[in-house]
Amino acid sequence: MIRVSGVSKSIHKNRILKNVHFSVRSGTITGVVGRNGAGKTTLLRIIAGILYPSSGEITVNDQNVFKQPDVKQNVVFVPDSTDALRTYSIKEIVKFYEEIYDTFDQEYFYQLLEKFKFTKQGKIKYFSKGQKALFSLILAFSTNAKYVLLDEPTDGLDVIIKKQILQFIAEAVSERDVSVVISSHRLDELEKMADHIVVLKQGKVDSELEMEELKSQYHKIQVAFEGKLPQHIRDRSEVLSETGRVSVLLISSKDEETKKMIEDAEPILYEELPLSLEDIFVAKLGGDLYVS
């Protein structure tokens, strides 16, 4: 388990992280979400042992990453840029990773290269931006590390490669005994795969949410009435949008009373809609977090 305990970090006299606590369980996907500048990348860089925390501690399987850096055999950090790999050829990087990670699986690595139609030779710098991003993920998962930290893995990529990458992460997690921590400001991407969400707001953990639990806590419904949305219903629910007489509401699953009120008001349209993570954030955080 990765445990982040009371981590704070100041850079250039600015407090980037303030007393951050959370943990990452085995076999889960944890999404770290927050606006640009919320401290997501700094947090991942501290977990990876790149930055020293100003205070607090990071442990992986109860070992401190700074005092026992060997424990990072189980932690691979994939930054948002692949610059560090650009001078290597595929053969060189395989040899290099084999030397670093005792559990590097060369067979799996080449299988994945074949699956994604990569050449098995040549320099990484000649790959396109999307290919480089996918390649660094392949490399990271081939290490068989227990924890993979991904910093904005789909940032700046086109839709097709983005889909490929997200699918690859989801498959790798389901097939292998690995936990993934993904930092992103794209809620729509995370909701499809994350089990656990850590919301960072101004350097603090604003909330920690379990996806399954969360989705069962709310209902999203689209309603329309003869007149305007009755005030007593408006007061008891979260209005996500209003277009003419059609309103989209978010209500708690347990709130039978509000559901009864809606039925009693005899809506001309009543439809249950699929719930998205964004809806929940709007409800819980008043839309403060969302960055498109």
Added chain:
Amino acid sequence: MFPKALWMKEWKHSKVVSFGLFVVFMLGYPISAGLNIDSWRMMKEQRGGFWEEQAYYAINEQFSPGFYGYIAVGVMILLVGFLIGLEKNTKRHDFMMALPFSRTQIFATKYAFGLIVMSLSYSLSFTLGYLVIYQSEFRDLIDLVNITDAFFIPLAGYFVIYSFLMLIGAIAGEIKSQILLSIIFLFFLQGFLVLLSMFSEIHGLNLQIFELDFIFEDLFWFSYLNIMTDSNIVIPLLFGIIFTALAWFCYQRSPSEHSGEFLMFRQLHPLFAVGIPICSALLGGLIVISVIPYNSGEGLKIMVYWIGFLVAMFFSWKVTKRLLRM
């Protein structure tokens, strides 16, 4: 302590500069020995008497690093830049720090890599140079050289310079500032005292700075690259060890969030913010005064000196502010 993966990485990124250092040493010893033998032969044939007088100096100069020694130090600055500074300019620094190695392992590998490249290249070239002369008709001249000193004193000089460069590398935030600071600080102590002495001379003071032999000879690391001076090998060895320990300490403690900036340690900013303008001002005053006639009056000299001093201080203060904001 020295993981193979780290050796592979250092080799990949520094092999070209390492080879460059080897070439410089080869030029300085076997190749220059081969070329000098021709000149010596000609001199001996054409000006026998003169050659008799010059033979001692010629053979000692051959084993003294001299000009090639300075070039080698230049390449060593680049080598240390490639080992430490270049990483900080790129995402390679993050990549390195995220690997399952301690900072001590990372530093020790970098340090050992450069030290081995430097000492092996030097030793091999020196030996080949020795053999070239030993195989020639000038073999007897080797008796005029203290070969042990000729080998070990420059080696100790390179060791202290290399360790010092590693210390600067650990402090600097990126390769450009590392190279700049390396060049400045190799001459800083003596240079600063010269500037101070000029300042005192212009103002009618007599600080006797040039009499500080310990600073101008023992602590001037380039003096160990001349085997014809009387040098104490203990000093460069001792300072080399001190610089190595400091470099390790600074590398260990350096906050990665400042990589890419001018300095890794913000605690040093006040020192640089004051030090750079003062040194520049002293240099500015010296440069400006050198353009007025030697026999000008003392009052004029002082006035011109202070104009140069203040102008240089103003501009260097502006530049320093920008540098430290980097």
